[in-house]
Each structure stands twice: as structure tokens, then as C-alpha cells.
Amino acid sequence: QKEVEQDPGPLSVPEGAIVSLNCTYSNSAFQYFMWYRQYSRKGPELLMYTYSSGNKEDGRFTAQVDKSSKYISLFIRDSQPSDSATYLCAMSPSGGSYIPTFGRGTSLIVHP
Amino acid sequence: DADVTQTPRNRITKTGKRIMLECSQTKGHDRMYWYRQDPGLGLQLIYYSFDVKDINKGEISDGYSVSRQAQAKFSLSLESAIPNQTALYFCATSDSGPSGELFFGEGSRLTVL
Numbered sequence: 364q365k366e367v368e369q370d371p372g373p374l375s376v377p378e379g380a381i382v383s384l385n386c387t388y389s390n391s392a393f394q395y396f397m398w399y400r401q402y403s404r405k406g407p408e409l410l411m412y413t414y415s416s417g418n419k420e421d422g423r424f425t426a427q428v429d430k431s432s433k434y435i436s437l438f439i440r441d442s443q444p445s446d447s448a449t450y451l452c453a454m455s456p457s458g459g460s461y462i463p464t465f466g467r468g469t470s471l472i473v474h475p
Numbered sequence: 476d477a478d479v480t481q482t483p484r485n486r487i488t489k490t491g492k493r494i495m496l497e498c499s500q501t502k503g504h505d506r507m508y509w510y511r512q513d514p515g516l517g518l519q520l521i522y523y524s525f526d527v528k529d530i531n532k533g534e535i536s537d538g539y540s541v542s543r544q545a546q547a548k549f550s551l552s553l554e555s556a557i558p559n560q561t562a563l564y565f566c567a568t569s570d571s572g573p574s575g576e577l578f579f580g581e582g583s584r585l586t587v588l
Binding site for chain 2: 369371395397399404405406407408409412451455457460461462463465466467468
């Protein structure tokens with residue numbers, strides 16, 4: 364079993380829908396949780412970053428971390444065709460090298 | 476200009492050939508990384524370097540080698556390419572802080588025939 368599990372999709376939704384993307388993990392040492400967005404033929408870019416448990420909101424995007432369940436989520440409200448991309452979760456422990464462990468990525472398609 | 480530049484962007488080669496992928500950065504970061512991305516497998520860490528004199532193996536280093544020529548330059552070599560090394564390769568940089576945000580290049584697509 365991989366340390367970070369993420370359903371690769373694809374997830375296809377209509378424009379305006381609320382999107383929920385999720386990852387589970389097994390390493391209880393993870394403290395830093397990130398979501399990267401990767402457009403086709405581009406490198407990933409950091410979208411959201413959260414430390415420990417709780418919620419973080421940035422515009423249409425909300426990141427949630429539930430450390431008791433080892434489960435993290437990214438919600439996208441009022442999804443747009445421009446949100447079509449692959450979303451990768453990543454997480455790293457406190458201390459040490461801080462090198463993140465990535466999920467496989469979920470492909471999201473928002474159709475007009 | 477991009478903060479993290481990879482060359483070449485695309486390369487087709489034959490089995491047994493030596494290939495070098497190059498990465499340069501203008502972020503001023505000490506840390507540099509090479510990742511491989513395959514469809515459905517996410518990003519796998521090949522090698523990483525925390526400074527010019529520091530080189531570390533990642534999850535999948537077999538068949539690869541690296542060289543950190545300067546703070547800003549980190550190259551990945553395939554000494555004898557094989558078809559299952561066909562993949563998209565990414566270079567990334569980060570600072571040493573706990574946020575660990577990675578800044579990626581645009582990728583080098585390698586095809587080994």
C-alpha cells in the first residue's frame with residue numbers, strides 16, 4: 364500500500380458544480396499538506412498549503428485536513444472549464460528533509 | 476524567462492544510448508530534485524540534492540545518475556537508456572523551509588525506442 368492514496372479519475376463534472384478531490388494517507392508523521400495543480404504539458408504548481416488539521420480557504424478553493432481520519436480534501440466551488448487539470452495531493456512530515464510524498468493525481472474535466 | 480528551465484523538452488532516442496537531461500534555475504534555491512511522471516503513477520523521486528556537495532537517491536534511482544554542477548544546475552543522466560525509461564521527467568527546486576513548496580520546470584518528455 365502506498366503512503367498516499369489518490370483516485371486517478373478522471374472526474375468529469377459540468378461547469379458550476381462543486382468538486383471534491385480527496386487523498387488518504389497512512390503516515391501519521393505527516394504535518395504539511397499541499398495540493399498541486401498540473402495543466403496538460405506543464406509542470407505542477409502549488410495551489411494550496413495547509414499545516415496540520417483544519418480548513419483553509421482561497422477564493423473558490425477550500426482545503427481540509429482531518430488528521431484523525433488521515434484524510435485530506437480539496438473543494439472547488441463554481442467549477443470552471445479552466446479548472447480542468449490534474450490535481451496532486453502531497454504531504455510531508457515536520458522535521459527532517461520536508462520532501463513531500465505525492466499522490467497519483469486526479470484528472471478533473473469541467474465541461475461547459 | 477522561466478524560473479526552472481529544462482532542456483531538452485522532447486527527446487527520442489534508441490535503446491542503449493546515453494542521454495542527459497539538464498536543469499537550471501534562477502530561484503536561488505539550494506535544493507533541487509529530479510522526478511519521473513508516468514500516467515497513473517504520479518510523481519516518483521529519482522534523485523535530490525540539498526546543496527552542491529550533497530546528492531541523495533530517491534525512490535527509483537536505478538538506471539539513473541545525476542550531477543550537481545553548481546547551485547543553479549542539476550543534470551540527470553541515463554547511461555544506457557531502456558524503453559521502460561520512457562516517461563515525462565521534471566526538475567524541481569525548493570528552499571529548505573518546512574513549507575517545502577516545489578517549483579517545477581515544464582518537463583522533458585523522453586521516448587526510448
